[in-house]
Amino acid sequence: MSSRLFPPPACSSPAEAAAWTRRRAWAGNLRALVGRAYPRVRGLNREPSWILFEILLPFLTTSAFVFVYRALQAPPEFVGFAVLGGAMTAFWLNVVWMMAAQLYWEKDQGNLELYFSAPMDMMSVLLGMAVGGLVMSSFRAAAVLVVATLVYGVAYSVEQWLLLVAVFVLTLAALYGLGMVLASLFLMWGREAWHLTQLLTEPVYFVSGLNFPVGRLGLIGALAVATIPLAVGLDAMRQLTFSGTDIAFDTPPPEIEALILVGMTVVFTLLARWSLRALETRARREGRLTVRWR
Amino acid sequence: MTSGTSRVPAQPADLPAAIEARGIRREYRTGSTVVTALDGVDLDVPPGEFFGLLGPNGAGKTTLIKILTTLLLPTAGAARVFGFDIEHQTRQIRRIMNMVAGGEQSGYGILEVREQLWMFSQFYGLAGREGWRRVDELVEAVGLAEQRHQRVSSLSTGQRQRMNVARGLLNDPWILFLDEPTLGLDVSSARGIRDLILDWQAAAGGRTVLLTTHYMAEADELCDRIAIVDRGRILAIGTPSELKRRVQGESVFRLELDRLDGGPATLAALPGVVSAVAAAAAAPGGPVRQTAVVNLVLHDDAALSGVVEALGGIGSRIVALQKSEPTLEDVFVELVGRGLEEEEAAPARPARTTTAIGSEPGSPPARPDTSHEAGDLEEDEPH
Amino acid sequence: MSEPGAPSSPGSPGVGGALDPARVRGDPGETWRAFATATRLGWQMEANWTDPFLFFVYSVAKPIASVLILVAMLEIIGGSATREYRGYVVVGSALWSFVMAGIAGLAWSILDDRERYRMLKYVVVSPSRLSVVLMGRGVARVAVGAMGAVITLAFGIVLLGVSFDLARVDWPLVALSMLLGLTGIVAVGLILAAVIMQTRQEAWSYPEAVAGALFLVSGAVFPLAVLPDPVELVGLVTPLPWWIEGVRRALLPDSVSGIGGQGSLWTGLTGTPAPEPIQVLVALFVTGVVSTLAAAIIFRAGTRRASSLGLFDRTTGS
Numbered sequence: 001m002s003s004r005l006f007p008p009p010a011c012s013s014p015a016e017a018a019a020w021t022r023r024r025a026w027a028g029n030l031r032a033l034v035g036r037a038y039p040r041v042r043g044l045n046r047e048p049s050w051i052l053f054e055i056l057l058p059f060l061t062t063s064a065f066v067f068v069y070r071a072l073q074a075p076p077e078f079v080g081f082a083v084l085g086g087a088m089t090a091f092w093l094n095v096v097w098m099m100a101a102q103l104y105w106e107k108d109q110g111n112l113e114l115y116f117s118a119p120m121d122m123m124s125v126l127l128g129m130a131v132g133g134l135v136m137s138s139f140r141a142a143a144v145l146v147v148a149t150l151v152y153g154v155a156y157s158v159e160q161w162l163l164l165v166a167v168f169v170l171t172l173a174a175l176y177g178l179g180m181v182l183a184s185l186f187l188m189w190g191r192e193a194w195h196l197t198q199l200l201t202e203p204v205y206f207v208s209g210l211n212f213p214v215g216r217l218g219l220i221g222a223l224a225v226a227t228i229p230l231a232v233g234l235d236a237m238r239q240l241t242f243s244g245t246d247i248a249f250d251t252p253p254p255e256i257e258a259l260i261l262v263g264m265t266v267v268f269t270l271l272a273r274w275s276l277r278a279l280e281t282r283a284r285r286e287g288r289l290t291v292r293w294r
Numbered sequence: 295m296t297s298g299t300s301r302v303p304a305q306p307a308d309l310p311a312a313i314e315a316r317g318i319r320r321e322y323r324t325g326s327t328v329v330t331a332l333d334g335v336d337l338d339v340p341p342g343e344f345f346g347l348l349g350p351n352g353a354g355k356t357t358l359i360k361i362l363t364t365l366l367l368p369t370a371g372a373a374r375v376f377g378f379d380i381e382h383q384t385r386q387i388r389r390i391m392n393m394v395a396g397g398e399q400s401g402y403g404i405l406e407v408r409e410q411l412w413m414f415s416q417f418y419g420l421a422g423r424e425g426w427r428r429v430d431e432l433v434e435a436v437g438l439a440e441q442r443h444q445r446v447s448s449l450s451t452g453q454r455q456r457m458n459v460a461r462g463l464l465n466d467p468w469i470l471f472l473d474e475p476t477l478g479l480d481v482s483s484a485r486g487i488r489d490l491i492l493d494w495q496a497a498a499g500g501r502t503v504l505l506t507t508h509y510m511a512e513a514d515e516l517c518d519r520i521a522i523v524d525r526g527r528i529l530a531i532g533t534p535s536e537l538k539r540r541v542q543g544e545s546v547f548r549l550e551l552d553r554l555d556g557g558p559a560t561l562a563a564l565p566g567v568v569s570a571v572a573a574a575a576a577a578p579g580g581p582v583r584q585t586a587v588v589n590l591v592l593h594d595d596a597a598l599s600g601v602v603e604a605l606g607g608i609g610s611r612i613v614a615l616q617k618s619e620p621t622l623e624d625v626f627v628e629l630v631g632r633g634l635e636e637e638e639a640a641p642a643r644p645a646r647t648t649t650a651i652g653s654e655p656g657s658p659p660a661r662p663d664t665s666h667e668a669g670d671l672e673e674d675e676p677h
Numbered sequence: 678m679s680e681p682g683a684p685s686s687p688g689s690p691g692v693g694g695a696l697d698p699a700r701v702r703g704d705p706g707e708t709w710r711a712f713a714t715a716t717r718l719g720w721q722m723e724a725n726w727t728d729p730f731l732f733f734v735y736s737v738a739k740p741i742a743s744v745l746i747l748v749a750m751l752e753i754i755g756g757s758a759t760r761e762y763r764g765y766v767v768v769g770s771a772l773w774s775f776v777m778a779g780i781a782g783l784a785w786s787i788l789d790d791r792e793r794y795r796m797l798k799y800v801v802v803s804p805s806r807l808s809v810v811l812m813g814r815g816v817a818r819v820a821v822g823a824m825g826a827v828i829t830l831a832f833g834i835v836l837l838g839v840s841f842d843l844a845r846v847d848w849p850l851v852a853l854s855m856l857l858g859l860t861g862i863v864a865v866g867l868i869l870a871a872v873i874m875q876t877r878q879e880a881w882s883y884p885e886a887v888a889g890a891l892f893l894v895s896g897a898v899f900p901l902a903v904l905p906d907p908v909e910l911v912g913l914v915t916p917l918p919w920w921i922e923g924v925r926r927a928l929l930p931d932s933v934s935g936i937g938g939q940g941s942l943w944t945g946l947t948g949t950p951a952p953e954p955i956q957v958l959v960a961l962f963v964t965g966v967v968s969t970l971a972a973a974i975i976f977r978a979g980t981r982r983a984s985s986l987g988l989f990d991r992t993t994g995s
Contacts, residue, residue, distance in 0.1 A: 006497035014376035018386035028419030035416025061889030071899040118417040119388040202742035
């Protein structure tokens with residue numbers, strides 16, 4: 001049994017086994033990304049309750065805000081704003097729950113030490129989590145968008161489709177970059193991380209203008225556009241999907257906001273890379289990678 | 295982990311030390327209290343060795359493993375794994391090692407066994423198809439062929455641990471760290487895992503295993519050498535036989551003969567015999583046997599042949615011969631002054647600063663053992 | 678635990694006294710003890726005023742942000758013309774803290790105990806009823822939620838200009854509405870807990886999703902008359918809109934009705950613009966009873982299913 005099931009090592013020495021080329025390291029990280037996305041994707045059809053909880057119920061929540069506008073007899077564009085905001089919530093929650101707080105859950109499960117003792121880059125793992133969750137988030141966003149649009153009769157007016165798609169992709173990129181930064185912070189903060197995810201829901205929804213043009217918040221809105229990918233991305237998408245509307249957004253044009261998103265993506269990605277490494281070292285020094293009860 | 299070329303594996307003699315640790319110290323700060331989990335550990339493990347860390351709970355074994363597996367940084371000291379520094383060359387170490395802990399509940403219950411292992415194979419950079427192939431081989435090897443499509447959440451404890459061992463072998467590591475791998479397993483499952491690890495290690499030279507355990511028998515059975523650890527310090531290192539000889543230099547036998555003319559004194563005079571004393575022929579309350587039983591103490595095993603020859607010469611026939619050996623528990627007691635169970639059953643004691651204690655932060659501090667101050671204890675220099 | 682060497686059979690003096698027949702599942706004394714212990718445990722686990730950060734997150738930031746979202750929406754659309762609605766949304770948002778605590782909170786207790794603390798199976802095999810333990814934890818969470826409600830209300834009155842006259846508050850209506858309403862909330866929470874018991878770890882977001890869906894039919898932030906009739910009817914058969922209506926009517930007597938109003942089912946069926954307080958209380962009581970009965974049935978079925986499928990100690994995740 002031994003020789004067949006336990007063949008000799010493929011490398012002649014540990015030094016050779018440890019000497020990965022850059023290409024091999026990149027390939028390894030890509031595989032790690034796929035590997036980590038795998039359970040998320042597999043889980044979709046093994047636990048179908050998400051269809052109710054991740055699609056139908058969020059649609060109802062978005063509908064609540066739509067009906068607030070109806071009660072106020074608001075212009076129809078505002079219904080569209082609420083619908084878009086509800087759709088983008090899916091991606092924000094994916095970042096917050098399935099990336100930022102995920103390392104805390106992994107530590108709880110005992111997976112974190114296995115991740116850190118493997119040769120892959122932690123960014124690959126986080127991206128894998130995000131990509132795996134992206135499937136569910138996309139379903140949710142699409143369902144909210146399509147159903148709400150049909151049910152509530154939202155009329156869109158898009159003139160720059162390419163820019164709209166680019167803004168959407170850039171928003172996701174910036175969001176996931178932010179998610180990785182938050183994940184590294186959460187690694188250090190233990191159970192506080194879970195509570196921090198709560199802070200990243202309603203308060204962020206408010207300052208990001210999830211249901212209304214963020215520019216109406218004045219200075220707060222301006223700060224949000226400068227710092228929160230959700231705020232700037234959502235605002236740009238609103239401007240592009242309701243082009244020609246009389247409603248004043250009081251924010252930079254979508255082209256500028258797209259550039260802001262590019263900057264955010266770069267900054268967050270670099271920051272994530274630095275913070276994951278720095279905080280891993282700190283976590284190793286303080287023994288926080290493996291202790292569950294904090 | 296393949297480089298795509300066929301190689302002749304290096305012989306252990308050609309490889310650097312699997313583990314080289316100098317002055318490893320690990321302290322944890324809880325508020326204003328400093329708690330010492332490891333207190334200056336030196337360790338050398340050559341490649342290809344099955345090395346054991348034996349000690350009670352809270353001795354520092356897991357802390358040391360976490361340092362060597364790059365999950366924890368030492369407060370002081372340095373260590374290398376196959377020549378790679380644990381602090382600055384973590385990536386290289388992670389490519390050539392793996393670890394398995396007892397009672398692991400890692401992974402994702404919603405996945406099947408095969409899927410879970412494949413996922414981990416991707417973390418070690420195995421190509422997709424190669425990963426599946428490797429997974430199928432290991433599933434077979436660990437005896438989980440029938441469970442391969444079963445969800446992880448439905449596995450029994452023993453099955454789960456076998457899956458964990460398979461995960462530990464996915465990347466064919468040069469060094470495998472086992473942290474109490476048979477914890478909580480039944481006898482059969484534990485034996486299966488031990489046999490599996492031995493098979494894996496024997497299949498190629500250079501494969502090194504570092505095992506932590508508080509099961510004396512497991513360490514005795516598996517390990518080429520053992521370090522006895524207590525309160526963050528290594529008290530002694532040696533082969534199981536060397537360690538036992540610390541306690542009992544002579545060889546002790548219980549000899550049952552059909553008859554012994556002249557009594558035990560006949561044997562006491564033989565060369566190499568330290569003492570020969572008559573013993574009870576039967577256990578109390580047991581059936582009385584018409585045999586002569588002698589407790590024989592020899593300078594070493596070599597003297598036994600002389601005794602057997604002499605017995606033949608006087609017409610005595612050996613009915614039963616049993617060697618009485620000290621256990622590693624005896625070694626532990628000798629070194630530490632208390633039994634392993636006593637150590638584990640001891641109530642929580644008030645903390646004292648800079649006292650070597652448990653391997654995990656937050657564990658109850660131990661009472662300072664003033665009967666064994668540092669320096670009083672006999673410590674072997676690692677070699 | 679018996680001393681070594683002591684006789685080990687139950688009922689013998691060596692094992693801490695004779696078997697206490699009161700320690701039987703369903704005994705009122707035991708039930709109360711389980712409830713009280715769970716409440717105390719829940720309070721210690723959830724009460725976070727001693728940790729400024731946690732207090733800020735749950736009792737200040739989240740509730741206030743929720744109300745600010747709504748007030749911003751009002752301001753943007755109608756400016757000063759919508760000031761009369763401010764009180765409406767402020768009270769509704771404040772009361773929503775109880776809903777999150779009572780409904781989502783009970784479900785989170787299941788998830789906490791099963792996934793994080795791994796204690797759920799021990800609670801299930803103990804003599805105490807799981808439902809009683811959960812209700813105790815729920816009561817503790819609701820008490821913690823009260824802080825958020827009070828802070829939101831105070832914020833609305835002091836900083837958002839909600840007109841509030843202490844002398845005009847109908848305290849008996851507040852008390853009765855809260856008592857009946859919170860009972861109904863805990864009942865709905867038990868229903869959700871039973872559902873959550875059947876799901877996997879990713880269910881952390883589910884309780885909030887359900888609470889968000891209830892937001893639509895509760896009349897918390899807009900009158901139910903705005904909804905299509907079938908949807909409005911769904912809301913009216915739950916205790917939530919009646920509870921919110923009762924408390925809002927008691928605190929802000931001049932507030933717009935969430936139940937009645939032009940185009941509402943209530944006005945269409947009764948001809949009156951809004952229900953009277955006694956009608957609100959009766960409807961609240963009836964819907965509360967129905968919810969409680971439904972909770973009892975669904976929770977029992979849920980625990981049976983969970984037991985048969987071995988879900989109490991299942992931890993899964995992706």
